[in-house]
Amino acid sequence: MENIPPHFSPDPRPENRDANDTFPEPSAGYPPKPELENKKGNVWIRSITSLALYLLIGYYFFSYFFSVNWALLLILTAIVIFHELGHFLAMKTFHYKELGIFFIPLLGAYASGTKREVSQKQSAIILLAGPMPGIIIGIILLLVSNNHFVEDFYHIDLLKWTARLLIFLNILNLLPIYPLDGGQLLNRLFLDESRLVEKIFVVVSALALGYFAVRISFYPLLVFPAMMLFRLRNETRFDALTRKVEEQGINLEKTYEEITDEEYWRIRNILIENNYSTLRNVNPAPPYEYSAYENRVVSAIENLLQRTVIQDLSWFGKLIIILVWAGSFAVPFLFNMDIPFLSYHAR
Numbered sequence: 001m002e003n004i005p006p007h008f009s010p011d012p013r014p015e016n017r018d019a020n021d022t023f024p025e026p027s028a029g030y031p032p033k034p035e036l037e038n039k040k041g042n043v044w045i046r047s048i049t050s051l052a053l054y055l056l057i058g059y060y061f062f063s064y065f066f067s068v069n070w071a072l073l074l075i076l077t078a079i080v081i082f083h084e085l086g087h088f089l090a091m092k093t094f095h096y097k098e099l100g101i102f103f104i105p106l107l108g109a110y111a112s113g114t115k116r117e118v119s120q121k122q123s124a125i126i127l128l129a130g131p132m133p134g135i136i137i138g139i140i141l142l143l144v145s146n147n148h149f150v151e152d153f154y155h156i157d158l159l160k161w162t163a164r165l166l167i168f169l170n171i172l173n174l175l176p177i178y179p180l181d182g183g184q185l186l187n188r189l190f191l192d193e194s195r196l197v198e199k200i201f202v203v204v205s206a207l208a209l210g211y212f213a214v215r216i217s218f219y220p221l222l223v224f225p226a227m228m229l230f231r232l233r234n235e236t237r238f239d240a241l242t243r244k245v246e247e248q249g250i251n252l253e254k255t256y257e258e259i260t261d262e263e264y265w266r267i268r269n270i271l272i273e274n275n276y277s278t279l280r281n282v283n284p285a286p287p288y289e290y291s292a293y294e295n296r297v298v299s300a301i302e303n304l305l306q307r308t309v310i311q312d313l314s315w316f317g318k319l320i321i322i323l324v325w326a327g328s329f330a331v332p333f334l335f336n337m338d339i340p341f342l343s344y345h346a347r
């Protein structure tokens with residue numbers, strides 16, 4: 001990377017000076033913004049590492065609290081992977097980048113990817129692509145097991161439990177609680193400019209989850225509401241920062257590659273002025289010098305870019321999605337599933 005000597009003096013022409021002489025004229029050469037690091041390789045390493053940790057911790061947890069039931073453990077893991085693969089393939093179809101599946105020990109996993117211009121329609125499909133295939137395959141397995149295509153009882157039993165777990169876990173994921181798929185889906189559908197609906201939704205979900213954790217005296221669960229509120233606070237800060245940057249006439253609906261070097265340094269200053277948490281050790285420009293923590297500036301700016309979602313769903317589209325979502329909750333009733341089946345013990 002080329003390093004232009006970064007010493008600017010204020011523009012000598014008085015008509016071009018602003019009150020504080022903070023910025024030189026746009027025509028002046030700014031040091032180039034740092035190039036984006038290619039994180040591609042990392043994603044796969046992180047995915048595999050998280051899966052290993054997930055299996056290891058999951059195994060120890062289960063063997064500590066229950067007798068190890070390998071069949072159940074394998075089925076649960078397979079269901080989780082299958083669910084995430086649905087999200088993953090949908091994101092791949094919509095050309096998301098940096099795709100990966102990350103496993104959280106004892107809880108599940110999430111598929112992640114990035115894309116410029118996130119659309120409401122595509123994200124609704126991506127969110128449904130996780131639970132829907134599992135529910136459909138669960139129904140098929142349930143029908144197969146009821147029709148006695150499989151002869152011996154052990155396998156019929158296993159098939160039934162797999163089907164029930166598939167349906168149960170995927171429907172659980174569709175509950176309208178943030179950050180479950182159902183919560184995220186409703187959130188995306190009823191998105192508004194001020195994100196007010198989102199905020200109310202997250203707070204209500206966090207409170208409900210907190211109440212549930214206390215009610216069943218399972219306090220580790222309190223990590224979630226705490227995380228949700230922490231994320232909400234961050235999001236609110238990002239919203240405020242976005243407004244501040246846009247007030248300066250900088251359009252943030254661009255990719256990192258598209259922002260100019262000047263915009264880079266201006267956004268950088270705005271972030272520092274507003275005490276962006278990771279940039280406390282970074283000095284504002286001028287002087288236009290890279291900090292030792294310049295990579296933090298890059299990721300902070302990346303977080304600010306393209307935060308709006310394209311609202312491309314008609315009311316009819318929303319209605320269809322709501323019907324699919326609500327309809328899936330009818331499945332256990334249609335198939336007379338006895339829900340408190342987690343008492344299952346393999347033979």
Ligand SMILES: [Zn+2]
Nearest residue numbers: 130131173181
């Ligand atoms: Zn999901």
